[in-house]
Amino acid sequence: MSENLRFDGRVVVITGAGSGLGRAYALEFAKRGAKIVVNDLGGSVKGEGKSTRAADEVAEMVRNAGSVAAVNYDSVENGDKIIKTAIDAFGRVDIIINNAGILRDVSMLKMTSSDWDTIINVHLKGTFSVTKAAWKYFKDQGYGRIVNTSSGSGIYGNFGQANYGAAKMGIHGFTQVLAKEGEKYNIKANSICPVAASRMTQDLFTPELMELLVPEKIVPFVVCLCHESCKENGGLFEVAGGWFTRLRWQRAQGAFLKGKFTAEDVKKEWTKVNCFNGLNDYPTGTQDTIGKIISFSSENAKPKL
Ligand SMILES: NC(=O)c1ccc[n+]([C@@H]2O[C@H](COP(=O)([O-])OP(=O)(O)OC[C@H]3O[C@@H](n4cnc5c(N)ncnc54)[C@H](O)[C@@H]3O)[C@@H](O)[C@H]2O)c1
Structure with a gap:
């Protein structure tokens, strides 16, 4: 059980918490005393369909770890509903981890407007929508922590990901503005570029890499960024397999x-x-x-x- 970086009384909203990185965050925050909103739409990696199962399972795991969870099945595009779940269940929101995501990889020549809009809506608009809904609570209470999920695809570019790369770089631009606007209210916003084994990457990585890049190796860094002792604001960090570093x-x-x-x-x-x-x-x-x-x-x- 942990330790110094506790989150007792804090409410953390984790989007896309039904699998991969989001699930790993939820389980660690549960051990550290936070109340958790487990959000997940429950669709496929491409963003097709929806289901309550993944979010329900993670909420159950959070409760088994001795914490409390509220479940939300909305798309991150409807951030107001997700934050309402936090307020209705716990009366406050302190931390948001904008993590939900999907892929629609296709080369530029073949990319349709729908491929573009779907990715921009889930990643960039979704990150905005959840943050916008939480912002007034953060400002009023003089406290908030935000971790946004960017990607090397946006920072460096990656073949077949014009939609995803644009959204992910846009997310870091968004973070930098939030950092400047939020500083005087003790709202800190940072971006991470993770590399992790998940259903999103299982076809790309060898079994050895999947083992090296387990999501649990990303979690401790995100815990630090979310803690009240965190002074970082507007940062962009590569985080993968036990490697943590700042980009500028x-x-x-x-x-x-x-x-x-x-x-x-x-x-x-x-x-x-x-x-x-x-x-x-x-x-x-x-x-x-x-x-x-x-x-x-x-x-x-x-x-x-
Ligand atoms: N895995 C990596 O190497 C890597 C690298 C860079 C960035 N990322 C980013 O990290 C985040 C987590 O990815 P992951 O690897 O854990 O993938 P994942 O597919 O395991 O998890 C993503 C979760 O988001 C949920 N989700 C998708 N669309 C949603 C929506 N509209 N509303 C609510 N929930 C939704 C999915 O149901 C899923 O449970 C994503 O934003 C991804 O783009 C991952």
Whole structure:
């Protein structure tokens, strides 16, 4: 039984908690004293169909672990219903783990609007919808923790996943805005890029990798991000098989051209545009960009001695 990072009295909403990572989160939070809303639509990996079975089974496992669970079978696109389940059952919501997800992998040439919309709706709109419904409670109580689920597919790109990659990168953009808006209310939002054995990845990984990448190796990091002691806000973390690391933006040397200039002038600067050598410039806001341009402009405005 655990330990220092306790969640007694806290209510955690876990979307897509019926299998894979979501189920593993639910079982760990149960051991740590949280009350849990187990949400799952119960469809296939492609998002077809629905069922109450997966959510019911996990809720039962949470109760067997000595905690309390409320079950919700709505799609994350209806976030207000999921948060209502938390409020009706427990009177509050403290933590949301936006985890539900599906895949519709297909190359760009063959991707239909329906493939695109379905993925954007479940991942990006779903993450927004649940967060939007919880936000007013977080703001009023001066407390909230949000973990959003991004993916290397969005960060790096992955063949056949234009829809999924766009949604997952969009989710991290969303996280970064939440972090800035939520900071003064003690609402912290972070994104993870997990790699884990689940029904989503079982056809991609060898049996050895499936064993190495069990969801339980993601869970401790997410527990840290959800705890009241967590100071992280707006972070993006790769988490897989016992490996935990932060990702961030790095700016190259860049080039600044004054006055009028042509495409040919820009082309001559290409090396500087791409040069990271020896530079430690890690921007965190658009003010960094504007500040840089103002400082270049004013340097150029100074009379040369
Ligand atoms: N497994 C990986 O390597 C990996 C990598 C990067 C990102 N992810 C992301 O991690 C999250 C969890 O994935 P997983 O690997 O555990 O897969 P999983 O298929 O085991 O779990 C996803 C769960 O979400 C539920 N779900 C799907 N659509 C829903 C909806 N509209 N509303 C509510 N519930 C819904 C499913 O029923 C399922 O139980 C997903 O967002 C996925 O995109 C996973």
